Amino acid sequence: MTVQPLIHARGLVKRFGDFTAVAGIDLDVAPGEAFGFLGPNGAGKSSTMRMIGCVSTPTEGTLSILGMDPVRDGVKIRARLGVCPQLDNLDPDLTVAENLTTYARYFGLPRAEGRRRAAELLEFVQLSDRAESKVDPLSGGMKRRLTIARAMVNQPDLVLLDEPTTGLDPQARHLLWERLFRLKQQGVTLVLTTHYMDEAEQLCDRLVVMDAGRIVAEGSPRSLIETHSTREVVELRYGDTPLESLRGKLDGVGERIDVLPDRILLYADDGDAAVAEVHRRDLAPSSVLVRRSSLEDVFLNLTGRTLVD
Numbered sequence: 001m002t003v004q005p006l007i008h009a010r011g012l013v014k015r016f017g018d019f020t021a022v023a024g025i026d027l028d029v030a031p032g033e034a035f036g037f038l039g040p041n042g043a044g045k046s047s048t049m050r051m052i053g054c055v056s057t058p059t060e061g062t063l064s065i066l067g068m069d070p071v072r073d074g075v076k077i078r079a080r081l082g083v084c085p086q087l088d089n090l091d092p093d094l095t096v097a098e099n100l101t102t103y104a105r106y107f108g109l110p111r112a113e114g115r116r117r118a119a120e121l122l123e124f125v126q127l128s129d130r131a132e133s134k135v136d137p138l139s140g141g142m143k144r145r146l147t148i149a150r151a152m153v154n155q156p157d158l159v160l161l162d163e164p165t166t167g168l169d170p171q172a173r174h175l176l177w178e179r180l181f182r183l184k185q186q187g188v189t190l191v192l193t194t195h196y197m198d199e200a201e202q203l204c205d206r207l208v209v210m211d212a213g214r215i216v217a218e219g220s221p222r223s224l225i226e227t228h229s230t231r232e233v234v235e236l237r238y239g240d241t242p243l244e245s246l247r248g249k250l251d252g253v254g255e256r257i258d259v260l261p262d263r264i265l266l267y268a269d270d271g272d273a274a275v276a277e278v279h280r281r282d283l284a285p286s287s288v289l290v291r292r293s294s295l296e297d298v299f300l301n302l303t304g305r306t307l308v309d
């Protein structure tokens with residue numbers, strides 16, 4: 001990497017007692033990148049984010065954020081970070097606008113400047129009409145947008161988003177993606193965690209796939225799919241037929257077979273040709289879907305498990 005990375009980690013480890021949550025990871029995030037951690041529950045995503053956010057001390061390894069040491073320069077680093085934690089921690093006693101202006105004062109902005117900034121950010125996350133409302137009556141998606149607005153109060157160089165859209169309905173997720181995409185276009189460096197492969201595909205230039213505290217693959221969404229899966233995937237369903245009994249009969253159709261509890265996945269560059277072969281073997285399924293490979297398939301291929309169970 002020719003430019004100085006905003007985040008640089010080597011052999012980064014986080015232990016809680018004798019449990020290892022992050023088992024020695026290497027990372028470089030460049031300015032302007034949208035970088036993701038994709039992994040299932042317990043993979044170590046939040047533990048990593050908290051170290052990057054300077055609220056948790058690495059147990060071992062090297063970590064530098066914005067060229068500084070998080071242990072020695074935590075205060076200086078945090079002044080240039082925007083953080084959206086996994087669980088919203090908005091102040092329920094304050095109004096929507098006050099949640100932002102209070103934060104602005106915390107960063108030393110003059111009152112008038114804080115109010116101006118709050119109004120601008122509420123506009124950006126489409127919450128201007130809720131400015132005087134308390135936090136509690138807001139929907140999950142609105143709270144998430146407010147937390148993101150709050151993370152932007154100090155005009156951060158680096159924004160950390162821990163599962164920005166978990167638990168939101170599709171419409172709320174798409175609105176958030178669109179706003180995050182705009183931030184990225186403005187040149188803000190985004191680091192996010194997710195266990196939604198579509199989110200990772202939509203937002204991330206580059207991502208690491210994490211499992212059990214380790215990085216199991218790294219690259220752009222496209223390159224990960226090219227390296228770790230076939231072009232297409234065929235999903236076969238067989239009603240009540242025990243699927244394991246079909247594994248042998250499907251042997252050699254496509255490059256690889258995964259038998260899941262409710263369906264069989266056939267990995268093939270040409271899905272339609274694979275379906276034709278399934279029919280030729282008299283193994284007509286009750287339903288069939290041919291689709292492009294996704295990051296979910298990459299994860300399954302690398303770990304033998306699905307991202308969201």
Ligand SMILES: Nc1ncnc2c1ncn2[C@@H]1O[C@H](COP(=O)(O)OP(=O)(O)OP(=O)(O)O)[C@@H](O)[C@H]1O
Nearest residue numbers: 016021039040041042043044045046047048086195
């Ligand atoms: N403060 C803590 N003390 C003890 N164990 C912890 C602590 N924080 C996290 N862990 C454990 O470390 C592992 C990784 O947790 P972490 O929160 O980093 O995972 P995650 O990838 O963010 O998962 P999720 O998708 O559920 O948010 C888990 O097994 C968790 O129980």
Ligand SMILES: [Mg+2]
Nearest residue numbers: 045046047086
């Ligand atoms: Mg987490």
